[in-house]
Amino acid sequence: MTQAFVFPGQGSQTVGMGQVLAQTYPEAKAVFDEVDAALGQNLSDIMWNGQPETLTLTENAQPALMAVSMAVMRVLEARGVKLADAAAYVAGHSLGEYAALTAAGALQLDDASRLLKLRGQAMQRAVPVGVGAMAALLGLEFSVVAEIAQEAASKTQVCAAANDNANGQVVISGHAEAVARAIELAKERGAKRAMNLPVSAPFHCSLMQPAADEMAAALAETNIQAPSVPLIANVTAEATQDPELIRNLLIEQVTGSVRWRESMIWAADQGVTDLVEIGTGKVLTGMARRIDDRLAARALNAPEDIQDFTN
Secondary structure, three states: OOEEEEEOOOOOOOOOOOHHHHHHOHHHHHHHHHHHHHHOOOHHHHHHHOOHHHHHOHHHHHHHHHHHHHHHHHHHHHOOOOHHHHOOEEEEOOOHHHHHHHHOOOOOHHHHHHHHHHHHHHHHHHOOOOOEEEEEEEOOOHHHHHHHHHHHOOOOOOEEEEEEEEOOEEEEEEEHHHHHHHHHHHHHOOOOEEEEOOOOOOOOOHHHHHHHHHHHHHHHOOOOOOOOOOEEOOOOOOEEOOHHHHHHHHHHHHHOOEOHHHHHHHHHHOOOOEEEEEOOOOHHHHHHHHHOOOOEEEEEOOHHHHHHHHO
């Protein structure tokens, strides 16, 4: 059995996530305290007692999801699980790359917290609310969706295939009018479902270039170490441990496609047999089953999951 640890992205957040971990394990509580201190914000209160729409704000959701992932990692470490021994690779879906890099020691927790807060704010600043949109197209392969997006775009409006999540599950991003055109085209091409996503900005397309520029400036001042295990990067769908390449890939990732399906196939081709999803929810676990039947997957987010994994 060869494992990869994978870390979820935006959309997995729920009010209450991580609270039982914090109540059960002092190591987990310490993570949430560190993140709150790094941000100068009581993010844990928003996570556990806030309104869903407040937690869903990109600038809150991104560091919050990373915090839950790192809380699970700290508990695993306290129970004797060493990442470098347990996993051959790490990977994270979009913002999950920051959690993956923090788990592997490439980023410090306080730096990752501040970077993700900025990333969320910069993404929201890049495009006024209502100008952009994202939509999930189900039942079409990535190559077909890429053609549809290109057809829906115009000289003045962007539409791009943003997330290649799993077989027949692709997300598009861009100007709202162009995304609406793509939805209609997808239905004509036989999509099983085509629906707008409840997001406040069009992530992973060229409209995010102002956010990429902000992240480039912030990452230039951030210390990045070689991760203890290779990161399978969203942008390349291949693994690296080179700190400078990782820095550049984190910048490219803001406007680039999340090549998750290809990343997981690449992992399976390298001999990975088991994915361990670290954090809240089971989104990546569900995707794994649709991507490659060579991959088994399990999610670790509750105390009983951790106890079962470490016993």
